[in-house]
Amino acid sequence: MDFRVIIGLLIPFAGTCLGAGCVFFMKKELGDKVNKGLNGFAAGIMVAAAFFSLILPAIEQSRDMGRLAFIPTVTGFLAGILFLLFLDVVVPHTHTGDHDEGVPSGLKKTTKLVFAVTLHNIPEGMAVGVVFANLIYGEIDMSLAAAFALSVGIALQNFPEGAIVSMPLKAEGMPRTKTFLIGVLSGIVEPIAAALTILAAGLVVTILPYFLSFAAGAMFYVVVEELVPEMGRGEHSNAGTVCFALGFVLMTALDVGLG
Numbered sequence: 001m002d003f004r005v006i007i008g009l010l011i012p013f014a015g016t017c018l019g020a021g022c023v024f025f026m027k028k029e030l031g032d033k034v035n036k037g038l039n040g041f042a043a044g045i046m047v048a049a050a051f052f053s054l055i056l057p058a059i060e061q062s063r064d065m066g067r068l069a070f071i072p073t074v075t076g077f078l079a080g081i082l083f084l085l086f087l088d089v090v091v092p093h094t095h096t097g098d099h100d101e102g103v104p105s106g107l108k109k110t111t112k113l114v115f116a117v118t119l120h121n122i123p124e125g126m127a128v129g130v131v132f133a134n135l136i137y138g139e140i141d142m143s144l145a146a147a148f149a150l151s152v153g154i155a156l157q158n159f160p161e162g163a164i165v166s167m168p169l170k171a172e173g174m175p176r177t178k179t180f181l182i183g184v185l186s187g188i189v190e191p192i193a194a195a196l197t198i199l200a201a202g203l204v205v206t207i208l209p210y211f212l213s214f215a216a217g218a219m220f221y222v223v224v225e226e227l228v229p230e231m232g233r234g235e236h237s238n239a240g241t242v243c244f245a246l247g248f249v250l251m252t253a254l255d256v257g258l259g
Contacts, residue, residue, distance in 0.1 A: 004144060005132050008151045009194040012128055013187050015155030016121075019162020020183025023170045026163075033239050036231045038160035040240030043227035044247025045157040046124075050216040052255040053131055053150045058212035061134075072209035079210070080123065080217025087119055088225065118189050120161075120226065123218030124154050125193030130211045132194070133201035137208060145258035153251040158187060 055073060062069040128151055135147045166183035170176060201211050231240025 002136075005136070005198070008132055008148055009128060009191045011148070011151040012124060012154040012158050012194075013191050015158035016162040016187025016190070017184050019159040019164075020166040020180050020187075022163040023166045023176045023179045023183070026167065032235070035164065036233075036237065036240040037243040038164060039227045040231040040243035041247040042157035042160060043223045043231065043240075044244040044249070045153050045251040046219045046223050046227070046247075047244075048248045048251035048255065049127060049150055049153050050219045052252060053146070054127060054212045054216035054219075057131075057134055058209040058216070061209045061212075073213040076210040076213030077217035077220075080214040080219075081221050083214070084119075084123060084218045084221035084225075087122070088221075118186055120222050121158075121187055121190045122193050123215055123222060124158070125190035126197045126211075127215040127219055128154055128190070129194030129197030130201060130208070130215045133198045134208055134212060136198070137202060137205045143258070146255060149254040149258040153254055154190075156250070157247065158190075162187065 055077070058073045058076065059069060062072045065071065131147050131150050135144065162183045165186050166179040169179040169182060197211065197215075201208055231237065231244065
């Protein structure tokens with residue numbers, strides 16, 4: 001695998017690690033307003049990334065199907081939604097903003113939190129992997145800068161995610177080093193999912209449009225199921241809305257400007 005591709009796959013993971021490192025220089029747990037803003041920012045980045053970096057390339061690669069060009073995108077998108085819905089049901093985890101309701105009591109809260117973040121990182125890793133797979137195997141013109149733009153965008157939204165994981169655990173009295181390692185662990189699935197996606201796409205190049213839209217559907221599931229409800233719940237919802245717009249604009253500028 002090209003060294004530049006390896007770097008591109010690791011950039012989002014680095015964002016999670018830096019966010020988890022907040023436990024070493026922040027004394028207090030993140031406030032409700034900050035949490036809503038971070039969730040909104042992450043949602044904005046994911047929506048823009050899913051549309052510009054995944055859905056549009058999937059449609060472009062299906063142009064030769066004529067009026068049926070929508071089939072790979074629609075099929076992959078719905079499959080991505082159903083895949084995350086399936087994982088959401090079978091994997092015991094807490095939703096953002098929830099505590100222990102509806103989750104097996106035998107699992108520790110920290111374990112459930114790691115499960116939740118790991119679950120949400122799968123589509124992000126797939127998104128990065130499928131974009132670099134499209135760069136390697138795809139039939140449309142995609143620059144290395146555009147692929148790196150997605151990696152940077154995911155890393156930007158992973159930074160607050162790492163903090164959201166590690167800071168509450170520190171507030172509960174867990175040692176800083178342990179909370180940092182748990183935050184790092186929550187993000188390790190991303191480069192793994194990305195690498196596996198590239199390998200799978202390389203085996204059957206013709207299904208790349210399905211892979212692209214599958215990752216988009218999975219990302220949209222996370223946004224609609226987790227991030228948007230949390231950023232709009234209770235007070236300070238305006239902070240989430242404003243940060244959603246900022247995240248969307250930033251990711252759009254990165255993708256279009258570098259594409």
